[in-house]
Amino acid sequence: MADLKQQIIAQLSLKDLKPEDIGDDQPLFVEGLGLDSIDALELIVLLQQVYKIKLANAEEGQHVFRSVRTMAQYIMEHQPGTAS
Amino acid sequence: MYIQAAAGISPQPSFERLLTAPAVYTGNRLSCVEPDYNQLIDPKMIRRMSRIIKMGVAAAMDCLKTASVDMPGAIVTGTAYGCLADTETFLGKMIENDEELLTPTAFIQSTHNTVGAQIALLLKCHNYNNTFVHRGASFESALLDAITLLGEQQVSTVLVGGIDELTATGYTLLSRFGLYKQDVTDSTSLYNRHTRGTIAGEGAAFFLLADQPAGNDYAQLNGISAFYKPGSLAEIEKHIRDLLSAHAVDIDDIDMVITGDNGNIKEDRVYEQLRSSVFRNTPNARFKHLCGEYPTAASFALWLAANMIKEQLVPSCVRAAPADVKPRRILIYNHYQYTYHALYLLSVC
Numbered sequence: 001m002a003d004l005k006q007q008i009i010a011q012l013s014l015k016d017l018k019p020e021d022i023g024d025d026q027p028l029f030v031e032g033l034g035l036d037s038i039d040a041l042e043l044i045v046l047l048q049q050v051y052k053i054k055l056a057n058a059e060e061g062q063h064v065f066r067s068v069r070t071m072a073q074y075i076m077e078h079q080p081g082t083a084s
Numbered sequence: 085m086y087i088q089a090a091a092g093i094s095p096q097p098s099f100e101r102l103l104t105a106p107a108v109y110t111g112n113r114l115s116c117v118e119p120d121y122n123q124l125i126d127p128k129m130i131r132r133m134s135r136i137i138k139m140g141v142a143a144a145m146d147c148l149k150t151a152s153v154d155m156p157g158a159i160v161t162g163t164a165y166g167c168l169a170d171t172e173t174f175l176g177k178m179i180e181n182d183e184e185l186l187t188p189t190a191f192i193q194s195t196h197n198t199v200g201a202q203i204a205l206l207l208k209c210h211n212y213n214n215t216f217v218h219r220g221a222s223f224e225s226a227l228l229d230a231i232t233l234l235g236e237q238q239v240s241t242v243l244v245g246g247i248d249e250l251t252a253t254g255y256t257l258l259s260r261f262g263l264y265k266q267d268v269t270d271s272t273s274l275y276n277r278h279t280r281g282t283i284a285g286e287g288a289a290f291f292l293l294a295d296q297p298a299g300n301d302y303a304q305l306n307g308i309s310a311f312y313k314p315g316s317l318a319e320i321e322k323h324i325r326d327l328l329s330a331h332a333v334d335i336d337d338i339d340m341v342i343t344g345d346n347g348n349i350k351e352d353r354v355y356e357q358l359r360s361s362v363f364r365n366t367p368n369a370r371f372k373h374l375c376g377e378y379p380t381a382a383s384f385a386l387w388l389a390a391n392m393i394k395e396q397l398v399p400s401c402v403r404a405a406p407a408d409v410k411p412r413r414i415l416i417y418n419h420y421q422y423t424y425h426a427l428y429l430l431s432v433c
Contacts, residue, residue, distance in 0.1 A: 013131040013189075038132070038192065049185050
């Protein structure tokens with residue numbers, strides 16, 4: 001999950017944050033890290049670029065991007081070659 | 085119209101430093117001296133901003149702070165190049181990723197009106213917001229729009245700015261066109277080479293214009309005149325005379341004329357001719373050795389003139405010849421590549 005946090009920091013230019021500043025279960029949007037809809041698009045690109053995973057539908061995003069842990073779980077379940 | 089405040093980010097740290105120790109550059113490229121943006125912009129908003137956006141937003145915030153104005157009646161910007169760095173990032177990703185998986189931020193921020201939009205977002209300002217992209221007439225177009233809005237009493241204040249950045253790619257491409265001198269040693273020797281080409285520059289300058297005096301204004305902007313590809317020197321002289329007479333001003337009433345000499349022997353010829361004709365008795369100042377040449381460089385000249393009138397001081401580094409002047413009335417004449425010409429008339433309040 002540390003790698004994923006680093007990738008999120010780089011993709012979203014969260015220059016003042018270190019991976020350890022982001023809690024595994026901390027909400028990414030609104031009251032948590034305070035990300036917004038543009039960040040959601042950036043996270044979709046990150047999933048596609050780095051993990052070759054395409055979100056099946058937009059509604060999934062709400063659950064997948066709830067926290068770093070939910071993102072990591074989604075990646076584990078959907079990486080090419082992994083049975084979901 | 086009254087200039088309530090003027091703020092700029094340029095290759096010069098500040099007007100105060102111009103008076104004592106102006107920055108001198110070696111080579112043919114001048115880059116902006118950037119402040120600590122965290123002091124001027126909400127840190128949460130900074131992370132997505134590219135350099136030009138930070139420069140523009142910071143200059144705008146500084147200008148509003150100086151004027152003690154929280155919400156301008158309108159925001160108008162002028163830029164020729166727009167947000168070049170974001171455009172390059174976006175185009176680069178298109179090539180890299182075979183036109184797929186494009187990051188949205190660079191695309192969203194690559195439009196020319198991003199600076200004006202970001203200022204509005206920061207201020208939560210829903211008022212009139214417009215950006216003019218007309219090459220070397222971009223800043224003049226923005227200023228004309230601002231003056232029109234104030235003249236028609238649609239608003240009482242307008243935040244107006246000129247912004248252009250030079251990226252490494254932009255510099256390389258423009259160098260290939262032969263825009264920049266290869267033989268310039270430092271920026272102070274710009275006018276002594278008598279060769280083709282100039283030095284590259286960039287900057288962001290913002291002004292808070294108002295229809296009524298605030299009591300502590302920088303200067304009064306009496307009028308501007310913008311014209312395209314004049315056919316002769318006589319035509320330029322006529323534009324100068326027309327602007328002055330429209331404001332009941334005689335050339336002898338002008339304490340200083342600021343000309344846009346950029347060291348290019350071909351482009352400076354007209355300034356030389358005017359110094360022998362209409363400007364022959366008027367003290368002359370030049371500014372492009374301080375900011376470089378770029379399409380909205382006249383905004384730097386306006387920032388300079390507004391400060392000179394406010395402080396009643398002429399930095400020695402801008403004087404073409406020694407002259408003891410306390411400027412009460414200044415005329416600026418600038419052209420960009422002898423295509424886009426502009427005159428600005430300012431006076432003390």
